[in-house]
Amino acid sequence: MAEYELIKTEGQANRGRFTTVHGVIETPVFMNVATCAAIKGGLSARDLESIKTQVMLCNTYHLHVRPGDEVVNKLGGLHKMPHWSHPILTDSGGFQVFSLADLRKIKEEGVYFNSHIDGRKLFIGPEQSMQIQSNLGSTIAMAFDECPNALSEREYVEKSVARTTRWLIRCKEEMKRLNGLEGTINKDQLLFGINQGAIFHDIRIEQAKEIADLDLDGYAIGGLAVGESAEEMYSVIEDTTPFLPQNKPTYLMGVGTPENIIEGVYRGIDFFDCVYPSRNGRHGNLYTNHGTLHIRNAKYETDTRPIEEGCGCPVCREGYSRGYIRHLLKADEALGLRFCVMHNLYFYNDLMRQIREALDRGCFAEFRKNKLKELRDADYDAT
């Protein structure tokens, strides 16, 4: 089973180590999003290792729809398929209840979807989500939840959160049963519960207390960064984390910008994931220590400099020029996407390394102050 060791703390911030059957996760960590068991942009598992990725994040709904979790299972599971032996976290499909809102109906038993691929009817409830994730064989399974819209009325959020908690209990029981079955790929599959409550602090706190008693392997805060302001998000995190178990890792789902992450760590978050580095990379928005560089901009047409001087990512280290990368993107060459995504994921992974190092040295407060200033005073053209 998993063990979460708290190595050091500074204020609310944690420097931890999470040991799983697929290896150790040094926290705080950023999980690289590979929804369909692949990083969009064409990065292999070897590429991920080369940019210091610790955890891959895949998606239950998407893999269930295509190629099907039974297919993944027959191919040996989610680790074997892409040749990734390190930890994998699978999201439960709960977010698709939010992002595919036009294609689903929520009932007490679960959610009825119309597939976004071909429209066929699908049913995913807590038990189905656990069965799919068990078939996939991920290291960490997420509970099946509903991520309510940030603008939802209090009355609806109360109803939704209560249902999410009932679903969590069903998830826990089903996961226990599946882990005991003969032929299960990963009999040590872990389960993280999810806190919801939109921007209603009291609802979040109340639910945090309830789920803390379930003794899960980790706890996530979901339903943030979906329309509310950054200040509201930070305030929700601040008020909620004290009521989640301190001896278990905390995961802020789907967040966020480099600044969001630093502020999350400051408030006690251990795990993060976000589509930003990969999606923005595909769109040519590149992260640097001096702000975001829009590589498609005309001013880079004949720029011979790398994306960022001194960056340790494979693309910058090999010295590919901004002008060349701009050309690749504008010419729709796959290599351009690959370069940009690799740079951005390296930037995020390295940011987490710097955060861990600062925590190890006991100077995270200072690091936070300097880094936020650096990111805000962005001027990459000065480099």
Next chain:
RNA sequence: GUGGGUAUGGCGCAGUCGGUUAGCGCGCCAGAUUGUGGAUCUGGAGAUCCUCGGUUCGAGUCCGAGUACCCCCC
């Protein structure tokens, strides 16, 4: 040098009976994007309507001449 056709932003086109500030697609320029649809959305720049002349209160539109390109014929 015969006959037919075309000419409107970088490219491809629309433009009614002559009537506001000449539109559209692509491209270009810039911006969004938070548990991923390589998607999508939002702004912006860019025009001597081939040239000259005429008719008219008013011409991208009608008339004349010229120029360029395309097709047919030889």
